[in-house]
Amino acid sequence: MAALPAEKMSQQAPSTPPDYETALAELEQLIGKIESGQMPLEQLLAGYERGAELLNFCRDKLQAVENQIKVLDEGRLKPWSTE
Numbered sequence: 001m002a003a004l005p006a007e008k009m010s011q012q013a014p015s016t017p018p019d020y021e022t023a024l025a026e027l028e029q030l031i032g033k034i035e036s037g038q039m040p041l042e043q044l045l046a047g048y049e050r051g052a053e054l055l056n057f058c059r060d061k062l063q064a065v066e067n068q069i070k071v072l073d074e075g076r077l078k079p080w081s082t083e
Helices: 006-010 020-036 041-073
Strands: none
Touching: 020 041
16 A cells, blocks of 8 residues: 555544643644635635644543542542543
8 A cells, every 4th residue: 555645644634632732732833824824725724623623622621620620629539531
């Protein structure tokens, strides 16, 4: 099986970030590129879609932390779950 050209590789579905900080850094970088106005329309759409995925990932992580804090505030310590 032949390797994909670089432009085809960039069109593959991006992976899930390993953590909140990585996702946030990628999202900030992506926003900078979008706001620059230098992206072609097709890349702009792909960037917007990736940004929405990263935003949802970050929101989910923050919600998980908020839920954990609520549990701690109620005096019940539960195991941390990343799902």
